[in-house]
Amino acid sequence: MTDVPAEDPQETLLRLRASIDNIDAALxxxxxxxxxxxxQxxxxxxxxxxxPSDPSREEQQxxxxxxxxxxxxxDPEFAEKWFNFVVAEVIRHHEAFRTE
Ligand SMILES: O=C(O)C(=O)C[C@]1(C(=O)O)C=C[C@@H](O)C=C1
Known part of the structure; x- marks a missing residue:
């Protein structure tokens, strides 16, 4: 049997955090x-x-x-919450354009 090298938790944490930072930047x-x-x-x-809003389009999305x-x-609940959070901000922007 081959020995599995002992994990260095600090090194693993740093590697995972580097990946998280890249993902956050992409987001x-x-x-x-x-x-x-x-x-636009x-x-x-x-x-x-x-x-400003189109509820039927949002339903499809x-x-x-x-x-x-x-x-x-x-988690689909999380995906829906994220979407609603973003769309609320979009609609706020749309409403501001109407008063420009
Ligand atoms: O597609 C539109 O009509 C948009 O205004 C964009 C968007 C979205 O952010 O996806 C935002 C508000 C609408 O209610 C539906 C979708």
């Missing part, structure tokens, strides 16, 4: 890109007097994200 960039797109949607909606979350072994 920030992805969110920035999402908001860049939604700002907000301006478009304001120019054409369209309502939630259903899709919940299915994706399940397939990825992510």
């Amino acid at each position: 920030v960039y992805l969110l920035a890109e999402r908001f860049r797109a939604t700002q 949607v907000g301006r478009l909606k304001a120019r054409h007097a369209m309502p 939630v259903a899709r994200l919940r299915a994706l979350a399940e397939a990825a072994h992510l």
